[in-house]
Amino acid sequence: MANRGYDVVVDVDAEGDLGHTDLQEDLEFHSSNFNDPPNSRSKIVPDDLPGRSSPSSGGSSKRFLWTLSFYSQFFDVDTAEVTKRCLAAIFPRANFLDVLEGNPDLYGPFWIATTVVMILFLTGTISMYLKWNGKGYFAYDFKLLSGAAGLIYGYTGVIPIALWGTLKWFGSESANLLECWTLYGYANIIWIPVALISWSPINILNFVFVSVGFAISAVFLFRNLYPIVSAIDVRTSKILLIAVITLHAGLTIAIKILFFAHNSPAKKNKGHEDDDDKLIKMLF
Incomplete structure (x- = not known):
């Protein structure tokens, strides 16, 4: 029989016994710690796969400030995830940092802030x-x-930058700037429905709507910032929490006065004269 790659000779006797073969002597068990280098027949993985670093990079994926990959990591969310986070901000049943699942984003905060700006301008114009x-x-x-x-x-x-810097100054290890931006960004979601219903000429009704928006967003910020702020000194954490609520109250008052108050200094209509202008013309 021609040689076709077989290197073991098997002798069979007349009774069908395999007898002695060279194969039995070659069978041995070898221990392995799975740290041996792969042989030449190992699977070759291409280096140009997305997200995979080349051997020359030392196993680390470098992202520089001037590359799109550096900023794309902050927008790595889809519509369903952003919707889930918006609902969690309006109805805070669980800790928002748990909802983020270690993936804070800037996509939601940017578009929420932009939507609030446009609606404030629209409803402020209607009120005017x-x-x-x-x-x-x-x-x-x-x-x-x-x-x-x-x-x-x-x-x-x-404000998130100032809060993060203060926490780092006092030795907080859990403070994260991106998470602070995400918290404050999603806290603005409540101002969208508030702005849509606070353009009426009834001032007391607008005050109630804005107060409800302040209460919901302030509870959201306090609940999620408390575990982070409480990690530092007790006295300092209380001062920081009071400062957070005070600054948020200042934002609420500014929204109420500048956009939903009919006698707001930001809503002076140039198309007609007010009573003070008429009185000045009569006197002079």
Whole structure:
């Protein structure tokens, strides 16, 4: 029989016994610690797969500030996940950090803040229009838009940085800047329904709506920041929590006065004269 790659000779006697074979002597059991280097027949994995680092990179994936991959990691969420987080912010049944599951994002906070800015401008303009007496022409005041953008973006962007820096200064190990931004960003979700119903000419009703929005968002921030802030000194943690609630109350008062009060200084309509202007013209 021609040689076809077989290197073991088997002798069979007349009684069908295999007899002695060379194969029996070659069978041995070898111990292994699974740390041996792979042989030449190991599976070769291509280095150009997404998310896989090349051997020359030392096993670490580097992301620099000027690359899109650095910023894309902060927006790694889908619509279902953002919706789930928005509902958890309005109805805070569980700790929001547990809802994040270690994946805080900036996608939801950015679009929530942008939506709040646009709705504040829209409802503030409606509220200003209801005050208009119909004389002259009605002029849109785009200072409301810039004011809303400065207020919401400034509060959502600057306060978390200050809080995170303070916690780090006092030795907090659990403080995370991205989580602080995410908390404050999703806390703004309550201002969307509040702004939609707070444009009525009934001032006391607007006050009630804004107060409810403050209560829900303040409880949300207090509940989720307390485990982080309480890790530092007791006295310092109390001062920080009081400062957080006080600054949030300041945001609420600013929203109420600038956008939902009919005698707001930010809603002076240039299309008609108020009583003070008429009195000045009569005197002079």
